[in-house]
Amino acid sequence: MYYLHLAKILDNVNDLLNSSKNILIIVSKPIDPDCIGTALSLSWLLNKKNKSVDIISFTKIPPEMTSFPGIDTVTYTKLKIPNFQSYNTIILVDGCDWTQFFGDELEKVLAAIDKKKIINLDHHMPGDILKAIPETCLNAMTSSTAQLFFELFIEPSKIKITPQIAEYLYLALLYDSGNFKYELYPGQYCFADKLIAAGADHAKAMDINYDKKEIDFMVWAVEHTEFLPEYKLSLLTINKELTLELQKLFGKNWSDFDKFYKETIERQIKGYNYGIILMDNMDGSIRVGWRTRNYGNTISIADLACRSGFKAGGHRNAGGGKFEGTIEDAREHLLREFKKALNKS
Numbered sequence: 373m374y375y376l377h378l379a380k381i382l383d384n385v386n387d388l389l390n391s392s393k394n395i396l397i398i399v400s401k402p403i404d405p406d407c408i409g410t411a412l413s414l415s416w417l418l419n420k421k422n423k424s425v426d427i428i429s430f431t432k433i434p435p436e437m438t439s440f441p442g443i444d445t446v447t448y449t450k451l452k453i454p455n456f457q458s459y460n461t462i463i464l465v466d467g468c469d470w471t472q473f474f475g476d477e478l479e480k481v482l483a484a485i486d487k488k489k490i491i492n493l494d495h496h497m498p499g500d501i502l503k504a505i506p507e508t509c510l511n512a513m514t515s516s517t518a519q520l521f522f523e524l525f526i527e528p529s530k531i532k533i534t535p536q537i538a539e540y541l542y543l544a545l546l547y548d549s550g551n552f553k554y555e556l557y558p559g560q561y562c563f564a565d566k567l568i569a570a571g572a573d574h575a576k577a578m579d580i581n582y583d584k585k586e587i588d589f590m591v592w593a594v595e596h597t598e599f600l601p602e603y604k605l606s607l608l609t610i611n612k613e614l615t616l617e618l619q620k621l622f623g624k625n626w627s628d629f630d631k632f633y634k635e636t637i638e639r640q641i642k643g644y645n646y647g648i649i650l651m652d653n654m655d656g657s658i659r660v661g662w663r664t665r666n667y668g669n670t671i672s673i674a675d676l677a678c679r680s681g682f683k684a685g686g687h688r689n690a691g692g693g694k695f696e697g698t699i700e701d702a703r704e705h706l707l708r709e710f711k712k713a714l715n716k717s
C-alpha cells in the first residue's frame with residue numbers, strides 16, 4: 373500500500389480529530405476544485421461524527437470557482453483573523469507551504485496558533501509545513517488531496533458517501549488530473565470508478581465552458597510567447613509594462629484567465645517539452661509557473677528554478693515559485709541553468 377509510511381501519522385491525526393469538538397478547515401491558495409471539494413467532503417464527514425466545522429479561506433474566491441457547488445459555506449476571512457483558540461484542531465487542505473494558507477498575514481497568524489493542533493492533508497512535494505509539523509502532516513504523492521482524503525478517511529470510516537460528496541471529489545479529481553491527462557498515480561482510476569458508483573455524474577462534471585476572457589488572454593499570450601527550440605521551451609515573460617497592459621485588458625485579476633493558455637500551449641506543442649510563465653509581481657519579486665511534458669526524459673524545472681535562485685515547489689511537472697530581483701535577472705538565471713541541465717541530460 374502506498375500509504376504505509378503514513379500509518380503512525382494517520383494515528384496521530386485520528387487521535388487529534390477524535391478528541392476535537394470544534395474544527396477549522398483552511399483551504400489553500402490557489403483556490404481550486406481540489407482544495408474546495410476536499411474541504412467540503414471533509415467537513416461533511418466530520419459533521420457525521422458530530423464535530424462542529426468551519427471552512428475558511430485567506431484568499432478571495434476567484435470568479436471561476438464561485439459556481440462550484442457548496443462554495444457558499446467557505447468564508448473569505450480577509451478582514452478578520454479568526455479566533456483560533458476556539459478550535460481544537462485546524463486542518464490545512466491541499467498545500468505544502470504556510471504561505472499557501474496564510475498569505476500576507478503569515479507571521480501574525482502563525483504566532484496566534486498552537487502548531488500542535490494543526491493537521492495538513494496534501495499531495496504536493498513536501499514544503500515547510502512538513503518540516504514544522506512532521507507528526508501530523510499527511511503528505512503522499514497521489515492524484516489529488518481528494519484521493520488521499522477518500523482513501524485514508526472515507527473508506528476506513530465505512531460511511532457511504534452521498535452523490536453530492538461524490539460530485540465534490542470527482543470535480544477535484546478531474547481538475548487535478550487535467551481530466552486524466554496528467555501524471556497517473558496508483559489507485560486513480562479505482563477512485564474515479566468508486567465516485568461514479570456513488571453517484572458522481574461524469575457528463576455533468578465534464579460540462580465545463582471556458583470564460584470568453586480565457587480565449588482573449590490566450591490570443592494575447594500566444595502573441596507574446598517566445599518559442600525557444602534550443603531549450604524545447606515556450607516562455608511567456610510578463611514584465612511590468614505588460615502587466616499594466618494585462619490589467620487594462622482583463623482587470624487586476626488577469627491571471628485568473630490563464631488556464632486555457634496553460635492547458636493548450638504549455639508542454640503541448642511538438643518539440644516544446646517545457647512551458648514557463650515569468651511574471652513581475654510589481655513588488656520587487658518575480659513569479660514563475662511551469663509545466664513539463666509528462667512523457668519521456670525531461671529535466672526537473674523545480675530543481676532548476678531552485679538553482680536559479682527561486683524558491684520553488686508544487687509538483688515536478690507543474691509548479692511555481694518566486695524570485696527576489698528583476699525579471700531580466702530571473703530570466704537570465706533560468707535560461708543559464710536550463711542550458712547547463714540540457715547539456716548534462
Ligand SMILES: [Mn+2]
Binds near residue numbers: 548
Ligand atoms: Mn491538489
